[in-house]
Amino acid sequence: MTPEEIAEFCVASLANTLRVSKDRIDPKVKFNRLGLDSAMVVYVMMELEEKLDLELTTDDFYDYPTVDELSRHLAERRAARPAA
Numbered sequence: 330m331t332p333e334e335i336a337e338f339c340v341a342s343l344a345n346t347l348r349v350s351k352d353r354i355d356p357k358v359k360f361n362r363l364g365l366d367s368a369m370v371v372y373v374m375m376e377l378e379e380k381l382d383l384e385l386t387t388d389d390f391y392d393y394p395t396v397d398e399l400s401r402h403l404a405e406r407r408a409a410r411p412a413a
Contacts (some may be wrong), residue, residue, distance in 0.1 A: 330381065330404060330407060331404060332403075332404040333400070335381065335399075335404055336397060338377070338380055339377065339396045340354045340396055343363065343365065346365070346369050347364055354396065356395060356400075357397055358395060359394040359395055360394055367387070370387050370390050374389070374390065383403060383407065389402065389403075
């Protein structure tokens with residue numbers, strides 16, 4: 330998946346979790362500014378893990394605190410995985 334595809338999925342997951350429309354999620358705004366709390370982070374993290382087949386931690390959301398940053402990081406991690 331490309332960073333753009335991951336970002337699109339992340340925005341959809343955040344919008345669902347925050348109960349807002351997708352157009353209200355700015356990919357350049359930090360997660361905490363969007364209103365995401367620690368419980369919501371875990372929920373979004375689990376959805377991303379399932380969709381991307383990656384193991385994430387809550388630290389990923391703090392180290393890469395926007396949709397844009399996180400999606401680029403996750404795309405790089407997926408690309409670096411050895412082929413199965």
